[in-house]
Amino acid sequence: MSKVNNWRDGILAYFKAPLPHLLLVSDPEGLLYDEPILLSLQDKGIEIIQFQDRAKFRYLYERYYRDQKEGKYLLIHFQDKSFNVLPYDVIQAGHPIELRISKLFPQFPASIIGQLDAHTLDALYPLSREVQGPLSSQETLDLLLRKVFKLPYDIVDSPAEFLRLLVKKHESPFDMPPVLEQYLTGHFQKAAFLRSMPIEQLITSKACFYQYLHHEWRTYLHQWVQAQHMAKEHYDDHYHQQHPFESTDLRHDLTRLFVEGKLEPVSDIDVHHLPDWAYQGVKGDSVVNSKTRVAALIEQLKAKLEEKLSYKHWLEIMPLFAEAKFLNVKYQLAHAELSQLEQRLEEHFEAWMLAEYPALANLPYLKAPVMVHHIPHYLSLKRADKIALVVLDGMSFIQWKQIRSALSIDFQCQEQGVFAWVPTITSVSRQALFSGELPFHFAETIHTTRREPSAWQSFWEKQGMAKRQISYEKGLGQGPYQSAKVQALQHSNIKVAGLIIDTIDRLIHGAIQGHQGLIAEIEVWLRNGYLKQLIRDLLAAGFSVYLTSDHGNKESIGIGRINEGVLAETRGERVRIYSSEQLRNQAAAKYASIAWPNIGLPDERFMLLAKSGEAFIHQGEQVVSHGGISIEEVIVPFVHITPKQHRQ
Numbered sequence: 001m002s003k004v005n006n007w008r009d010g011i012l013a014y015f016k017a018p019l020p021h022l023l024l025v026s027d028p029e030g031l032l033y034d035e036p037i038l039l040s041l042q043d044k045g046i047e048i049i050q051f052q053d054r055a056k057f058r059y060l061y062e063r064y065y066r067d068q069k070e071g072k073y074l075l076i077h078f079q080d081k082s083f084n085v086l087p088y089d090v091i092q093a094g095h096p097i098e099l100r101i102s103k104l105f106p107q108f109p110a111s112i113i114g115q116l117d118a119h120t121l122d123a124l125y126p127l128s129r130e131v132q133g134p135l136s137s138q139e140t141l142d143l144l145l146r147k148v149f150k151l152p153y154d155i156v157d158s159p160a161e162f163l164r165l166l167v168k169k170h171e172s173p174f175d176m177p178p179v180l181e182q183y184l185t186g187h188f189q190k191a192a193f194l195r196s197m198p199i200e201q202l203i204t205s206k207a208c209f210y211q212y213l214h215h216e217w218r219t220y221l222h223q224w225v226q227a228q229h230m231a232k233e234h235y236d237d238h239y240h241q242q243h244p245f246e247s248t249d250l251r252h253d254l255t256r257l258f259v260e261g262k263l264e265p266v267s268d269i270d271v272h273h274l275p276d277w278a279y280q281g282v283k284g285d286s287v288v289n290s291k292t293r294v295a296a297l298i299e300q301l302k303a304k305l306e307e308k309l310s311y312k313h314w315l316e317i318m319p320l321f322a323e324a325k326f327l328n329v330k331y332q333l334a335h336a337e338l339s340q341l342e343q344r345l346e347e348h349f350e351a352w353m354l355a356e357y358p359a360l361a362n363l364p365y366l367k368a369p370v371m372v373h374h375i376p377h378y379l380s381l382k383r384a385d386k387i388a389l390v391v392l393d394g395m396s397f398i399q400w401k402q403i404r405s406a407l408s409i410d411f412q413c414q415e416q417g418v419f420a421w422v423p424t425i426t427s428v429s430r431q432a433l434f435s436g437e438l439p440f441h442f443a444e445t446i447h448t449t450r451r452e453p454s455a456w457q458s459f460w461e462k463q464g465m466a467k468r469q470i471s472y473e474k475g476l477g478q479g480p481y482q483s484a485k486v487q488a489l490q491h492s493n494i495k496v497a498g499l500i501i502d503t504i505d506r507l508i509h510g511a512i513q514g515h516q517g518l519i520a521e522i523e524v525w526l527r528n529g530y531l532k533q534l535i536r537d538l539l540a541a542g543f544s545v546y547l548t549s550d551h552g553n554k555e556s557i558g559i560g561r562i563n564e565g566v567l568a569e570t571r572g573e574r575v576r577i578y579s580s581e582q583l584r585n586q587a588a589a590k591y592a593s594i595a596w597p598n599i600g601l602p603d604e605r606f607m608l609l610a611k612s613g614e615a616f617i618h619q620g621e622q623v624v625s626h627g628g629i630s631i632e633e634v635i636v637p638f639v640h641i642t643p644k645q646h647r648q
Contacts (some may be wrong), residue, residue, distance in 0.1 A: 032077055032116040142154075317345070396553050512622070545640075552630075
């Protein structure tokens with residue numbers, strides 16, 4: 001593991017040998033929620049348990065932790081300032097530790113820097129060594145915006161510069177906390193040259209900002225074409241010269257956003273009337289445009305692979321890679337450099353997964369879920385009147401790129417990535433998604449999804465919902481859409497709906513033509529309008545709609561079957577699950593494979609995974625399957641879908 005940054009030394013100083021066997025950590029700002037720190041603690045043999053649900057904690061503590069063996073250490077982590085939230089016997093037995101950001105960064109107001117995540121603290125730390133004396137709140141906000149986020153907000157004096165600043169803000173590797181967004185909003189609301197813009201929405205919502213750019217782009221191109229016609233007729237028209245998109249720098253930003261698939265090209269403009277720089281923003285010659293986009297995406301991916309890779313970097317890489325691969329497959333570009341890059345990317349990702357995946361389960365989900373089992377917890381914090389979670393079983397980010405293109409005409413899709421559970425099979429990852437629990441907690445049903453309805457119901461009942469307000473439906477997506485067959489739409493009292501569409505998973509397991517054939521079949525399914533109409537009806541019924549997947553899929557080639565009869569409990573195409581570590585290791589010695597460590601899984605379950613692009617099927621046979629740790633299987637979309645606001 002790489003050397004930790006200096007501010008982390010102040011945290012890790014509390015965990016030096018000799019260690020007490022029971023550590024009680026009060027951590028209001030969530031400082032322990034950091035990959036390097038979590039991995040360092042795990043290297044020391046410290047097991048972490050979150051204190052959230054008192055009854056669940058008591059059960060786990062009594063069953064697994066009270067009688068700790070020598071050399072075993074347990075850390076009980078909670079975000080309350082008072083230790084009195086813990087049971088009395090635990091307080092008496094444990095060693096208390098108080099983590100406070102004010103001790104690490106005494107120069108700044110804790111109310112502000114307590115909202116920063118670990119990545120932002122990394123950038124702030126060297127600056128903090130140069131600060132003389134304590135800073136005021138305004139001085140701290142100014143320092144963060146200019147020196148950490150690299151946003152020269154105080155010199156913006158035109159709409160074009162404002163839009164460029166927002167592109168940089170929304171594409172920043174640092175998550176901006178609300179206190180900084182509020183400060184920026186207050187600053188720019190005083191600017192007379194921005195009075196026609198919805199400043200607060202553009203600053204606080206990436207989805208609103210992209211929608212605004214899309215609308216302005218369409219308007220601008222129409223007026224550009226109109227100006228060309230007027231010029232031919234010898235009429236003067238200067239509108240396009242005054243538009244922010246006349247800025248060369250802003251045009252470069254827009255081109256990049258179109259290439260990355262973050263902005264949708266418009267389709268009702270004659271490309272022959274436009275200059276070359278506008279082509280990426282117009283649906284013209286798909287093959288030519290796609291070749292250009294794939295080449296640009298490859299360069300971005302190569303640059304990102306040179307960086308120090310954290311889970312956030314992989315969440316940034318996946319949408320770019322998916323966009324490139326989808327275009328490459330759809331238009332049969334056969335891009336050799338992309339194939340080489342994919343192999344390199346998968347090698348990096350496999351190494352990262354083996355080293356750092358264990359820390360993900362303990363990361364916070366307040367701002368966004370990191371793993372699929374975080375999703376119900378995250379949704380419970382949104383406090384929406386009604387919530388619908390639509391799960392497209394088996395959908396990878398590549399299929400999402402195709403589906404998003406169909407949905408983006410009518411809906412705004414705010415997407416991010418989340419990590420599936422390994423092995424990436426339905427009974428493990430989807431069950432974690434609906435229960436909100438690590439697979440460790442459902443050992444008895446690890447091979448089936450029969451517990452999902454009761455687990456989903458149990459989770460929401462603990463959040464205060466009545467049984468009659470919770471629905472769970474699966475098997476959706478087949479045949480013509482009929483709202484009468486959707487339980488969540490037939491009962492107005494339902495407040496939380498879980499809906500499983502298994503069309504993608506069915507198509508995957510029948511995809512004899514690989515991803516090429518899969519794209520064609522999904523296109524047919526999308527044309528029947530089932531998904532679009534379901535989302536439209538859910539929104540009309542007052543639901544906040546979220547769409548996700550339990551795992552992705554990978555096009556693979558057979559390396560030969562493992563002939564071992566019933567020795568493996570689960571004999572998937574890309575995963576084998578054994579009840580004996582010895583049997584798993586024997587198989588691993590015979591076949592090119594990955595002996596996956598038992599991370600978050602029940603005891604006595606041992607995983608053998610196929611390498612990326614390979615499967616335990618007949619030699620040379622092609623299949624689209626899942627179960628392994630390729631990036632396409634592990635990182636899946638999590639999308640908030642809202643109606644598209646059509647601006648006048």
